[in-house]
Amino acid sequence: MIEPTIFELSSEGRPGYPLPPLDVPDTPVEQLLSPDVIRTPPHLPEVSEFQVVRHFTRLSQTTFGIDQGFYPLGSCTMKYNPKLNEEIANLPGFADLHPLQSPEHSQGVLQLIYDLEELLKEIAGLDRISLQPTAGAQAEFAGMLMVRAYHQQQSGTARTKVLIPDSAHGTNPASAILAGYKIEVVKSGPDGLVDVEDLKQLVDTDCAALMLTNPNTLGLFEREIVNIAEIVHAAGAQLYLDGANLNALVGMAKPGDMGFDVVHFNLHKTFSTPHGGGGPGAGGLGVKAHLEPYLPAPMVERQGDRYILDQDRPQSIGRVATFFGNVGMLVRAFTYISRLGHTGLQAVSRLAIVNANYIRKRLENHYHIPYNRPCLHECVVSAKDFTSNGIHAWDIAKRLLDYEFYAPTVNFPLIVEEALMIEPTETEPKASLDAFCDAMIAIANEATTNPDLVKNAPHTLAVSRIDEVTAARQLDLRE
Amino acid sequence: MFHSITPHEEQDMLKTIGVSSFEDLLGDVPSAVRVKGLLNVPPPQSELELRRRLKTLADRNINADTAACFLGAGAYDHSIPSVVPALASRSEFATSYTPYQAERSQGLLQTIYEFQSMICGLTGHEVANASLYDGASALAEAALTAMRITKRDQIVVSGTIHPHYRSVLNTYLTSVGKIVEIPHANGVTNLEGLKGVIDESTAAVMLQYPNFYGCLEDLSAAFQLAHEHQSLAVVSADPIALGLLKPPSESGADITIGEGQGLGNPLSYGGPYVGFFATRKEYVRQIPGRLVGRTVDTQGRRGFCLTLQTREQHIRRDRATSNICTNQALIALRTTIYLAVMGKHGLRAVAEQCVKKAHYAHQQLCAIPGVAPAFPHAFFKEFVVKLPCSPAIINEQLTRVGIIGGLDLGTYDSSLTNHMMISVTEKRTRDDIDLLVDTIAGCVKNA
Numbered sequence: 001m002i003e004p005t006i007f008e009l010s011s012e013g014r015p016g017y018p019l020p021p022l023d024v025p026d027t028p029v030e031q032l033l034s035p036d037v038i039r040t041p042p043h044l045p046e047v048s049e050f051q052v053v054r055h056f057t058r059l060s061q062t063t064f065g066i067d068q069g070f071y072p073l074g075s076c077t078m079k080y081n082p083k084l085n086e087e088i089a090n091l092p093g094f095a096d097l098h099p100l101q102s103p104e105h106s107q108g109v110l111q112l113i114y115d116l117e118e119l120l121k122e123i124a125g126l127d128r129i130s131l132q133p134t135a136g137a138q139a140e141f142a143g144m145l146m147v148r149a150y151h152q153q154q155s156g157t158a159r160t161k162v163l164i165p166d167s168a169h170g171t172n173p174a175s176a177i178l179a180g181y182k183i184e185v186v187k188s189g190p191d192g193l194v195d196v197e198d199l200k201q202l203v204d205t206d207c208a209a210l211m212l213t214n215p216n217t218l219g220l221f222e223r224e225i226v227n228i229a230e231i232v233h234a235a236g237a238q239l240y241l242d243g244a245n246l247n248a249l250v251g252m253a254k255p256g257d258m259g260f261d262v263v264h265f266n267l268h269k270t271f272s273t274p275h276g277g278g279g280p281g282a283g284g285l286g287v288k289a290h291l292e293p294y295l296p297a298p299m300v301e302r303q304g305d306r307y308i309l310d311q312d313r314p315q316s317i318g319r320v321a322t323f324f325g326n327v328g329m330l331v332r333a334f335t336y337i338s339r340l341g342h343t344g345l346q347a348v349s350r351l352a353i354v355n356a357n358y359i360r361k362r363l364e365n366h367y368h369i370p371y372n373r374p375c376l377h378e379c380v381v382s383a384k385d386f387t388s389n390g391i392h393a394w395d396i397a398k399r400l401l402d403y404e405f406y407a408p409t410v411n412f413p414l415i416v417e418e419a420l421m422i423e424p425t426e427t428e429p430k431a432s433l434d435a436f437c438d439a440m441i442a443i444a445n446e447a448t449t450n451p452d453l454v455k456n457a458p459h460t461l462a463v464s465r466i467d468e469v470t471a472a473r474q475l476d477l478r479e
Numbered sequence: 480m481f482h483s484i485t486p487h488e489e490q491d492m493l494k495t496i497g498v499s500s501f502e503d504l505l506g507d508v509p510s511a512v513r514v515k516g517l518l519n520v521p522p523p524q525s526e527l528e529l530r531r532r533l534k535t536l537a538d539r540n541i542n543a544d545t546a547a548c549f550l551g552a553g554a555y556d557h558s559i560p561s562v563v564p565a566l567a568s569r570s571e572f573a574t575s576y577t578p579y580q581a582e583r584s585q586g587l588l589q590t591i592y593e594f595q596s597m598i599c600g601l602t603g604h605e606v607a608n609a610s611l612y613d614g615a616s617a618l619a620e621a622a623l624t625a626m627r628i629t630k631r632d633q634i635v636v637s638g639t640i641h642p643h644y645r646s647v648l649n650t651y652l653t654s655v656g657k658i659v660e661i662p663h664a665n666g667v668t669n670l671e672g673l674k675g676v677i678d679e680s681t682a683a684v685m686l687q688y689p690n691f692y693g694c695l696e697d698l699s700a701a702f703q704l705a706h707e708h709q710s711l712a713v714v715s716a717d718p719i720a721l722g723l724l725k726p727p728s729e730s731g732a733d734i735t736i737g738e739g740q741g742l743g744n745p746l747s748y749g750g751p752y753v754g755f756f757a758t759r760k761e762y763v764r765q766i767p768g769r770l771v772g773r774t775v776d777t778q779g780r781r782g783f784c785l786t787l788q789t790r791e792q793h794i795r796r797d798r799a800t801s802n803i804c805t806n807q808a809l810i811a812l813r814t815t816i817y818l819a820v821m822g823k824h825g826l827r828a829v830a831e832q833c834v835k836k837a838h839y840a841h842q843q844l845c846a847i848p849g850v851a852p853a854f855p856h857a858f859f860k861e862f863v864v865k866l867p868c869s870p871a872i873i874n875e876q877l878t879r880v881g882i883i884g885g886l887d888l889g890t891y892d893s894s895l896t897n898h899m900m901i902s903v904t905e906k907r908t909r910d911d912i913d914l915l916v917d918t919i920a921g922c923v924k925n926a
Contacts, residue, residue: 002781003586006593006819016825017560019832023909024839029723029831032838033857037695039725043600044823049562052820056566059586065574076576080481084526086568089747092544093537099554099749101541101883102874108539109748122519134612134750135805137792145653158654174792174802178623180654183797223507252505257512268805272481275576276809277587278609278769280751296650318650322553322615322643322738323749335533341523344480346514351484353504358492374496374504401583410579412793429483430492456777458582463776466581471774471786475763477606479596 001462003058007479010045017049043479062462063277064406070432074378074409074421075169075217077247077269082339085273085332094331099323103309109327110307113300116334117284123337123345124246124263125256126286130295132325136244137171139264139283140211144179145317146262146287146294147209147238153315159208159237165194167218167413172211172242181208188415192218192371194228203235213242214249214258217413217421219356219375221248229259238262238291246270247425248353248377251346261288271333282329296320351426352377355433359422362437366444370416378423380416386444389451393418396443398465399457403439480523541883543746547911548883549840551861551902552691553614553641554749555741557719557829558906560820563743567813577769577805581784582776588783591771591808594815601721601818602735603728604757609769610811611803614738615644617754618685618715619651620767620801621734624758625683625711626656627765627800633657633680637668637701639690640715642891648685656682666692666854666863673704681710683734688716688727692900693837693861694854695724702731718742718755719833720859722826734758741904743817744810753810764790767801832905833860836912840903843916849923853898861902863888863895866919868926870899876922882915 030038047055064071071078089095097109117129133139148158162176165186173183184202189195193216203210210232215221222228232239241255241263247270249255255263265284268275273282287295293315301310337345353376360379364372367381383393397407397420409421424433447454458464484492489501498504505513524532548556567573571586578584578591591609598607611617622634634652636645638660645660652658657680661672668686677684684705689695702712713734714727719741727735739753740746758766764787772786792799821829837860844864845852853863866873874884889896903912 003589005589005596006815007596014822014824016822016828017820019558019825019828019905020908022832022835024836024912027835027838029834032834033695033724033859037724037857039721039723039729041823041827042603042721042726044597044821044826045819046822046824047819049560049820052562052816053566055819056590056816057569059589060566060569060571062584062586063571063575063578064580064583065571067570067574071576073576073579078574078576081574082481084530086573088530088533088537090564091534091537092542093534093540095745095747096542096544096556097540097748098543098548098550098556098746098883100550100552100886102878105541105878105883106748108536111539112533112536119520134616134807135803137802137804138612138616141802142650145650148654169804170792170794170796170799171802171804173797174795174799177797178651178655178802221505221507223509226509226511251518252514253508253512254514266805274573274809275805276807277572277575277590277812278577278808279805280612280807280810281805282751317653319615319643319646320650321750322613322641322647322752325749326751327748328745328751331533335529338521338524338529338532339526340481342517342520344482344523345518345520347482350501351482351489354484354489354492354496354501357496357498357504361496374498374506376504397580398582401580406583407580427481427483430488461582461585463582463585463780463782465777466782466784467774467776468581468784468786471772471784474774475760475786476773477592477595477763477770477786478599479593 005479006045006047006055009047009051009055012046014046014048069404070428070436071406072408072422072424073406074423075244077423077425079272079425080427081272081274082336085335088335089328089331107307110300112334113330114302114307116330119337120265120284120286123250124286125254126263127289128292128295129284129286130299131284131330132296132321133283133285134321134326135281136264136266136283137175138320139285140171140175141178142285142296142317142320143240143262143264144176146291148179149294149317150291151208160206162208163202163210167216167415168213169242169244192220193222196224200231203231203237205235207235207237209238209240211240211242213245215245215376218371218380219378220371221376225258244269245377248349250348252349261291267329267333272336273329273332280326280329282326348426355424355428358433359424359437363440366441378421380419380421382416383418383420386447389447391447391451391454393420395454396420399443399454400439401458402460405436405439543883546881546883547907549885549901549915550883552886552900553738554746555902555904556746556906557741557904559743562820563813563816566816567809572812573809578785585783588771590812590815592773592783594811595771597815597818598755598757601718602757603726604735605760606763607755607757608766609771610806610808611754611756611768612807613750613752613754614715615647617736617756618644619648620756621713621736622648622652622656622683624765624767625713628762629682629711631680631682633659633682635673635677635681635684636660637686638663639668639692640685640687641691644715666694667856668696668701670700673701677704677708677710679708681708683711683713685713688714689720689859692854692863693858694856698727698730706731719830723830739814742814744813751807751810753807753814765800768803768806829905836907837862837903840912847920847923860904861900863898863900866897866899867923869897873919873922877918880914880918
């Protein structure tokens, strides 16, 4: 059943949401303001509250969240989002704070931000963390600006290029470009890891940083990481960690101990603030001590038993968010970490790794697995064996929807042909992993015995395959 | 607790994997970088303990639920209809992610399409994206967009734009653009100053409407100057004001961005908020962020999907129009629900009450001997008054009577010492306003 748009539900002349009667003098706005600045009413729907409730409830029913089922979207860490997170973030003492109210009257939230920084410092092995960046990509950009400021300060030049492996997320090059760098791509070796020889060729005194994801987007740990850090540092460059895959490391290994100088967090991934249909996330930005002066301002500092906002940071790269970032998400992440505690955090990476390897093993006789050895939190399988039947990774993803799963990340990383990137997370029960593997195996069989069934999937949803080509050619972006 | 695998299952799974212990899976991780033992963080806490502890922390903050908030400056205490949190918190929405699989995300995609439609309706533009982080980053993205479109690198910024927005713009343009800032002239944009600096290198001229000080700008005059040099006209607009005021696109704006917090979202100490971005259709391939398009399925039924993804970082990488990936979808959804339930007439009623209550407060305050209007311009819901004493002292007194006072502008601009900026939304009652006025009058008398 196709739900009408909210505009199609609209009927002319329906009154809007009622406000209390005006209790100040009712001077017409045309007298308070020039009539020239008053508009004709905007194009907005005229619907009742009940119509709004039914409309958005119905739209929610054709949306898929992790509360309904397994959501194996690789690199996105779709873990369970505890309900207590929401309850705490909605307390008026957090939800109804004005960002410019006096720090004296905001001691509770400032303490929470300070304490969250302390927890993340311990988890990642870093010296300071700014919680201002609103998402991972913004933290990447801010991190690269800090690298720039650092080099400028050290040697009077920002250096010119940033090295990025061919397996990296697209945000890495996009963020480094925005910070004014050109990009050079480091090749992956036959083991799927950074080709250390290629890296050595590319690292020189023009190199500002290497941006690395570890474990990488194949879910493989860069086993030469200590060596890589030495090579990068010997050239005076900085080592940046894209923390999208931090879930593999929590309680098991610390990026700071591996030699990373700058690390971004994705709090919505690793620390369980919900993904919200695409956001909001929150992206902490952590550094070793030598980069601390460049962190975005302001920072929360403790003075005795008081918490203050330190604006006086002359070497700071400046602000990246209007106020203090996505504080509501910080409250959720703090709640999550506090609830888990030290033993709970240790189990995060362990079970995430066991779950991913379990899927890898169960699928290895049915799908080509390009780097088939123990992975960490995610595994990447390939659909290339089915292309002779006209079936691509994309088709397998669509067929999974019929089996009531969401799909893995498709066609990424770019170094794997027909990639399906599967990240189960630590919270997924064994029964759902088994059901997912059963479905993947059944689809592999269908791909051979009945390829059209896969090619034309999905078959069981409110809509069949969506025509994305028409969407791009005949743009219809608004009612 | 949150983890679902039992120790017994874990052993079974390790056996299936073909290893004898978990450690066997960590062969690539050098022992030198392994955590020895447990992290130095506190032990687990039950919901009961943690709720109690965090409630205590929350109670240490003064909040706008119990105090009457007259503080604005980019974050506003507007009323939020109950349906907004009730619907947006549905876990189908809250626990999903970017709708890459269109067929299983139709509802979410449709809400984004409706968001884009409503932002177009408010701003009078032809296209709007699916959201950006907040108002300040939206302004920075508008600058970058204008630079791409015009192939120029200078941005001319009015000093009447929110100082934090100008800071963020500076950060974003650190290594890719040049900014010229024109100090304000008596609370509004200095048009003569603009004229002096706009030239053939100017990608965009940027204003705010109503501006940081609450004043209504002469947008047409400023934008005409921009267009004389083929520069783009960019404005940061308050979407609540657009329920009543002519949209800047009618005055020549090429790009309208803004902060959507006031449309159904709590103050939340500054975030999560939502940036919106709207412009002319001809620029659609240059804009940042996600877009949802309406299309059909293989059987010709209406459907929605992400579109023009070749602009985005996951496809275009170093040549993307922006590095944004995760956006503010859930806040955009709240905004969409808010605008739906308010409707055409409800939003106008909110805007009108803001204007009337702000003007009542302004009139009452300026009747206090020693208090004077700072600027002679028309305003919407926010205005500046000059006081005979320090706003900090007044704000302390206001806190004692249950009011969060206005912004001490001297902390941003030393020429505005003893100036307070006051925001009055539809939520403030006459009693709130009278108490504000009486308390300030008392302070001024004793000053």
